[in-house]
Amino acid sequence: MTSAAPEGGQRRLRAGVIGLGWAGQQHVAAYAADPAVDLVAISAMEEHLLARFGDEHEVPGRYRDWQQMLDEAELDLVSIATPTFLHAPMATAALEAGLHVLTEKPMAETGEAAAGMVDAARRAGRVLDVSFNHRQRGDVTALRAVVDSGVLGKLYYAKAGWIRRQGIPGLGTWFTKAASSGGGAMMDIGIHMLDMALHLLDEPEVTAASASTHAEFGPLGRGGSGFGISQVEEGVPFEVEDLATAFLRLDGGGTLLLESSWAQWIPHDLCYVTLYGADGGATIEWGGAPGSDRITVWTEVAGIPAELQPEVGEDGRHAGAVAQFLQKVRSEDWTPHDGSLALRRARVLDACYASARTGGEVRVGS
Ligand SMILES: NC(=O)c1ccc[n+]([C@@H]2O[C@H](COP(=O)([O-])OP(=O)(O)OC[C@H]3O[C@@H](n4cnc5c(N)ncnc54)[C@H](O)[C@@H]3O)[C@@H](O)[C@H]2O)c1
Known part of the structure; x- marks a missing residue:
C-alpha cells in the first residue's frame, strides 16, 4: 500500500484491475492510456486473459488470486470488474488495505452490501x-x-428506459443467478438509466417505489445474447427478472418512470431519457437502429414553440468514468467521495425489488 495524501496532485499512481471480462477490459484500457498512471497488476481466473492483457500493456503483476495481488502489488488504487456479489468483499478488503476503489456497476447485489462498502470507505478514509x-x-x-x-x-x-431486443447477458451464468447478480435487467442495465435520470434531474431523493418484475424469456431459454466471457454452468436456473417496471416518487413531488428489459418483442434496442419541465421538455434516445440517436429540446422562444437540437460532444465511456475517479483520488479531500451516491441507487433498487415481491409501494431506506 503506497497511498498518501496527494502532493500537488501529480504523483504517478499504481493501478490494478480485478476481472478481465468486457468491463474489466475497459478499465485496463483506460489506465493503460493514462500517462500519469502505471497499470502494475491485473487479476482474473482466465490465464489466457492475464497473458493477453498483461503482454499487451506490459503489466508486470498477473494474479489468479486477487488477495495476493492486494498484498503484493503495492497499489494505490484498484478497479473491481468481477461478478456483482464479489464487489463488496473485494472493495472492502482493498479499502482496508488503504487503496482507493473504483467498482463496476451495480455497486453491490443489495443495499446492505453497498452500505458496508461505504462504511469501509469512511473507516479507511479512501475514495x-x-x-x-x-x-x-x-x-x-x-x-x-x-x-x-x-x-x-x-x-x-421523467421517463427512462433500456429495452433490449435480445440481450440477456449469458443465460446460465452468474448474471442469471439471484445470489451472484442480485437481480436481472433492472440491476444490470436499469441501474444505468436510473443513474442517468437522477443525474439529469440534479439528484432528487427517491422516496418510494412501486415496481413489478417479470421473467417470460429467460426461463424458456429465450433472449440470450452470448455477450461477454462469463462461464456458462450446466443447470443454472434463471432466477432473476428479464423485465422490470418501476414508478418512483421523488422528493419535491416529482416522479420517475423506469423500465428495464433484457429481451422484448421490439424491432431493435431502445434507450431513452425524457424530461418534462414546466417550461420545456427534452429527450435523448439511442438504440440498435443505425442513425436512431437523437437529442431534442422543446420549448418556447419569444412565445414561439421551438424545437432545438443541442450539439453533442464525444462520448466519455469508461475512460471518462476512470478519469473522474482519478480526479477524485488526486483531489485535496477524499471524504466526499465515499460511494454514498451509488448507495442511494442501490437502496432504490432494494425498494423496487421489495415492491415487486409484496405488490405495494415501498419507502426507500436511508
Ligand atoms: N459499465 C458497464 O457498461 C458494464 C458492462 C458489462 C458489465 N459490467 C459490470 O461489470 C462486472 C463484470 O461484468 P463482466 O460482464 O465483465 O463479467 P464477466 O463474467 O465477463 O467477467 C468477470 C471477470 O471477473 C473475474 N473473476 C471472477 N471471480 C474472480 C475472482 N475470485 N478473482 C479474480 N477474478 C475473478 C473472471 O475471471 C472474469 O475475468 C459486473 O458487475 C457487471 O455488472 C458493467
Missing part, C-alpha cells in the same frame, strides 16, 4: 467510486447543460 460510464455519453452531458441553463424550468416528471 470509493462506482463506474457509471453511460452518464459519460455526449448526449447526457449536452442534456445536463440544457437542464443547468434553466430553459426547461422546474422538472417534475
Whole structure:
C-alpha cells in the first residue's frame, strides 16, 4: 500500500484491475492510456486473459488470486470488474488495505452490501467510486447543460428506459443467478438509466417505489445474447427478472418512470431519457437502429414553440468514468467521495425489488 495524501496532485499512481471480462477490459484500457498512471497488476481466473492483457500493456503483476495481488502489488488504487456479489468483499478488503476503489456497476447485489462498502470507505478514509460510464455519453452531458441553463424550468416528471431486443447477458451464468447478480435487467442495465435520470434531474431523493418484475424469456431459454466471457454452468436456473417496471416518487413531488428489459418483442434496442419541465421538455434516445440517436429540446422562444437540437460532444465511456475517479483520488479531500451516491441507487433498487415481491409501494431506506 503506497497511498498518501496527494502532493500537488501529480504523483504517478499504481493501478490494478480485478476481472478481465468486457468491463474489466475497459478499465485496463483506460489506465493503460493514462500517462500519469502505471497499470502494475491485473487479476482474473482466465490465464489466457492475464497473458493477453498483461503482454499487451506490459503489466508486470498477473494474479489468479486477487488477495495476493492486494498484498503484493503495492497499489494505490484498484478497479473491481468481477461478478456483482464479489464487489463488496473485494472493495472492502482493498479499502482496508488503504487503496482507493473504483467498482463496476451495480455497486453491490443489495443495499446492505453497498452500505458496508461505504462504511469501509469512511473507516479507511479512501475514495470509493462506482463506474457509471453511460452518464459519460455526449448526449447526457449536452442534456445536463440544457437542464443547468434553466430553459426547461422546474422538472417534475421523467421517463427512462433500456429495452433490449435480445440481450440477456449469458443465460446460465452468474448474471442469471439471484445470489451472484442480485437481480436481472433492472440491476444490470436499469441501474444505468436510473443513474442517468437522477443525474439529469440534479439528484432528487427517491422516496418510494412501486415496481413489478417479470421473467417470460429467460426461463424458456429465450433472449440470450452470448455477450461477454462469463462461464456458462450446466443447470443454472434463471432466477432473476428479464423485465422490470418501476414508478418512483421523488422528493419535491416529482416522479420517475423506469423500465428495464433484457429481451422484448421490439424491432431493435431502445434507450431513452425524457424530461418534462414546466417550461420545456427534452429527450435523448439511442438504440440498435443505425442513425436512431437523437437529442431534442422543446420549448418556447419569444412565445414561439421551438424545437432545438443541442450539439453533442464525444462520448466519455469508461475512460471518462476512470478519469473522474482519478480526479477524485488526486483531489485535496477524499471524504466526499465515499460511494454514498451509488448507495442511494442501490437502496432504490432494494425498494423496487421489495415492491415487486409484496405488490405495494415501498419507502426507500436511508
Ligand atoms: N459499465 C458497464 O457498461 C458494464 C458492462 C458489462 C458489465 N459490467 C459490470 O461489470 C462486472 C463484470 O461484468 P463482466 O460482464 O465483465 O463479467 P464477466 O463474467 O465477463 O467477467 C468477470 C471477470 O471477473 C473475474 N473473476 C471472477 N471471480 C474472480 C475472482 N475470485 N478473482 C479474480 N477474478 C475473478 C473472471 O475471471 C472474469 O475475468 C459486473 O458487475 C457487471 O455488472 C458493467
